Amino acid sequence: MRDVALTHATLRVAEAGSGPLLLLMNGIGAGFQTWWPLARRLSQSRRLIMFDAPGAGGSPQLRRPERMPGLARLVVELCDALGEARVDVLGYSWGGVLAQQFAHDAPQRVRRLVLASTTPGLGGRPPSPWVLALVSTPLPYLSRTYLTAIAPAVYGGEWRRGGGTAPRELARWLEHSPNLIGHFQQLYAISWWTSLPWLHRVTAPTLVLSGTGDPLVPVQNAHLLARQIPRARLELIPGGGHFWTLEQPEASAALVEEFLSG
Numbered sequence: 001m002r003d004v005a006l007t008h009a010t011l012r013v014a015e016a017g018s019g020p021l022l023l024l025m026n027g028i029g030a031g032f033q034t035w036w037p038l039a040r041r042l043s044q045s046r047r048l049i050m051f052d053a054p055g056a057g058g059s060p061q062l063r064r065p066e067r068m069p070g071l072a073r074l075v076v077e078l079c080d081a082l083g084e085a086r087v088d089v090l091g092y093s094w095g096g097v098l099a100q101q102f103a104h105d106a107p108q109r110v111r112r113l114v115l116a117s118t119t120p121g122l123g124g125r126p127p128s129p130w131v132l133a134l135v136s137t138p139l140p141y142l143s144r145t146y147l148t149a150i151a152p153a154v155y156g157g158e159w160r161r162g163g164g165t166a167p168r169e170l171a172r173w174l175e176h177s178p179n180l181i182g183h184f185q186q187l188y189a190i191s192w193w194t195s196l197p198w199l200h201r202v203t204a205p206t207l208v209l210s211g212t213g214d215p216l217v218p219v220q221n222a223h224l225l226a227r228q229i230p231r232a233r234l235e236l237i238p239g240g241g242h243f244w245t246l247e248q249p250e251a252s253a254a255l256v257e258e259f260l261s262g
Helices: 032-042 070-080 094-105 129-135 146-155 157-161 167-177 180-190 220-227 249-260
Strands: 001-007 010-016 020-027 047-051 087-092 109-118 207-209 234-239
Touching: 001 070, 010 032, 010 070, 020 032, 020 070, 020 094, 032 047, 032 249, 047 167, 070 094, 070 180, 087 094, 094 109, 094 180, 109 249, 129 146, 207 220, 220 234, 220 249, 234 249
Parallel strands: 020 047, 020 087, 087 109, 109 207, 207 234
Antiparallel strands: 001 010, 010 047
16 A cells, blocks of 8 residues: 555545455545455455545545546556556446546556446436435535444445445545545536536446446436447346446356356
8 A cells, every 4th residue: 555646636545455456446435454354365366456536535535626527647656656458447437437438538458347336427316305415515424323323225235235345335435535635526526517418438348337226326327328338238236226336246246257258
């Protein structure tokens, strides 16, 4: 784990494993520690690079907020700083938005792309107004009680069923939650963003993963992404919620590894 200084940002970066490189991009507000359940499986066959987005985890907030293209340029600069010309990419939720932007803006840098529980932005299927209202405040990052209360309605999956790894992931998320300015910078980056005008120009072979029971990013978004990206494959998980990739690390790691090795 180390800090990598870029031109206009410093990113906290963690590396694990050995083998072909896979770059992981987090969900909104999440530190890279949320990847641990999945990283433990993937690092057996791959070298993983995980980083905290500006304002989340151990990365300081930006002096001036950036839109998604600006954040994608930070990823390019990070790859340059690490000496990596071409990478496989796994983007989850908000990180899946950043991964789309990176794959579009720097197609020569992306070998294969995995998009999990994510959206094309404007023009996609938004969550219900009720779910949107529950997550549109920083309260989930500030109050364990609030997050526990809203999690079944917002995230579905094991949260709704009341089992599995959900309580442990909750503790890990709150331990490394973002500062408020960092949270709003990430919301600013994604606001009014859409990939629909250019998804057909994404050249990397792409795996789109989604749970059919995701209240926050409805499964219709996965269908839309898979239709618009020319070399896309769609994998749906019956009943899976927004955190399926992290709640079922063995199954999701097997899907990701099979695709990346294909």
